[in-house]
Amino acid sequence: MIEVLDLTKVYGSTRAVSGLSFHAEPGQVTGFLGPNGAGKSTTMRVILGLHAPTSGRALINGVAKRDLRHPMREVGAMLDATEVQGGRSAFDHLQALAHAGGLSSRRVVHVLEEVGLTGAARKRIAGFSQGMRQRLGIAAALLGDPGVLILDEPVNGLDPDGIRRLRALLRSLAAEGRTVLLSSHLMTEISLTADKLVIISHGRLIEDTTVAQLQARFVGDVLVRSPHATRLAGVLEAAGATVRRDTAAETIPRSAAPSAGEEELLVTGLSAAAIGDAALASGCAVHELTPRRASLEESFLELTR
Numbered sequence: 562m563i564e565v566l567d568l569t570k571v572y573g574s575t576r577a578v579s580g581l582s583f584h585a586e587p588g589q590v591t592g593f594l595g596p597n598g599a600g601k602s603t604t605m606r607v608i609l610g611l612h613a614p615t616s617g618r619a620l621i622n623g624v625a626k627r628d629l630r631h632p633m634r635e636v637g638a639m640l641d642a643t644e645v646q647g648g649r650s651a652f653d654h655l656q657a658l659a660h661a662g663g664l665s666s667r668r669v670v671h672v673l674e675e676v677g678l679t680g681a682a683r684k685r686i687a688g689f690s691q692g693m694r695q696r697l698g699i700a701a702a703l704l705g706d707p708g709v710l711i712l713d714e715p716v717n718g719l720d721p722d723g724i725r726r727l728r729a730l731l732r733s734l735a736a737e738g739r740t741v742l743l744s745s746h747l748m749t750e751i752s753l754t755a756d757k758l759v760i761i762s763h764g765r766l767i768e769d770t771t772v773a774q775l776q777a778r779f780v781g782d783v784l785v786r787s788p789h790a791t792r793l794a795g796v797l798e799a800a801g802a803t804v805r806r807d808t809a810a811e812t813i814p815r816s817a818a819p820s821a822g823e824e825e826l827l828v829t830g831l832s833a834a835a836i837g838d839a840a841l842a843s844g845c846a847v848h849e850l851t852p853r854r855a856s857l858e859e860s861f862l863e864l865t866r
């Protein structure tokens with residue numbers, strides 16, 4: 562469990578985090594989302610005891626990081642994967658960390674396997690790609706088999722296979738009852754992994770919600786393509802819908818562009834089923850009926866504007 566309680570962090574004249582409160586619960590992946598400079602990394606650094614809060618508190622399993630009895634076994638973190646440098650191999654790097662934390666070499670072998678780096682374990686880190694460094698950082702975070710994981714932008718630099726592996730890994734770690742907090746500035750990416758979303762902007766909490774709740778709030782419309790658009794528009798308006806016919810400026814994923822004689826309508830206030838029924842009852846042909854929802858990315862931009 563991670564608790565951030567009325568946290569404020571000021572650097573000089575910059576208020577990086579301002580009165581922020583949220584929880585990340587065991588058994589869930591909590592997505593920590595915000596545009597660049599929103600205060601995500603700062604919050605994570607305070608949670609991890611690397612920066613002192615100006616006011617407020619951040620707790621891991623009910624205590625400040627410095628008061629954890631077995632830090633490596635309780636919390637694992639990856640903040641900046643590019644920080645790891647050097648001529649050592651991935652195995653030796655992890656082995657040194659394991660040794661310092663009183664952990665066995667078996668854990669090193671295990672975490673290398675978990676992040677898909679077994680084949681590169683003996684290669685020098687200096688020659689690693691950004692994605693490989695990212696995997697190594699995640700491996701280091703997992704080393705102590707911790708109940709709490711904090712990952713800052715873990716997807717950066719990973720290829721599609723790496724992203725898929727990471728998603729599956731994080732989901733399975735949460736399913737084992739661990740607390741997983743991961744930051745991102747990409748809503749779509751995080752919504753595929755996280756159960757809960759904590760959205761911040763300018764250091765303040767904007768939303769503490771779930772992906773499903775957020776999607777439900779941004780009501781969509783229905784795209785209707787018909788050769789009888791004028792008559793159908795009248796029928797739908799009489800049934801209580803609002804109909805827009807100025808679709809030219811919309812970037813709509815269409816099954817086909819309107820052909821001669823057809824016109825598009827954007828309908829709100831009636832479901833696709835109700836529109837289809839009304840069209841049938843009035844004898845208007847319908848060539849397309851597509852429910853549209855504001856994309857999560859659009860919702861995010863609107864929320865953090």
Ligand SMILES: Nc1ncnc2c1ncn2[C@@H]1O[C@H](COP(=O)(O)OP(=O)(O)OP(=O)(O)O)[C@@H](O)[C@H]1O
Pocket residue numbers: 572575576577595596597598599600601602603604746
């Ligand atoms: N050590 C520091 N000293 C001074 N200002 C800082 C420091 N760390 C962060 N800041 C400032 O605090 C604000 C929040 O930065 P932070 O890195 O926490 O945001 P972020 O949400 O993680 O952004 P990004 O997605 O770009 O990493 C920014 O204005 C940043 O310039």
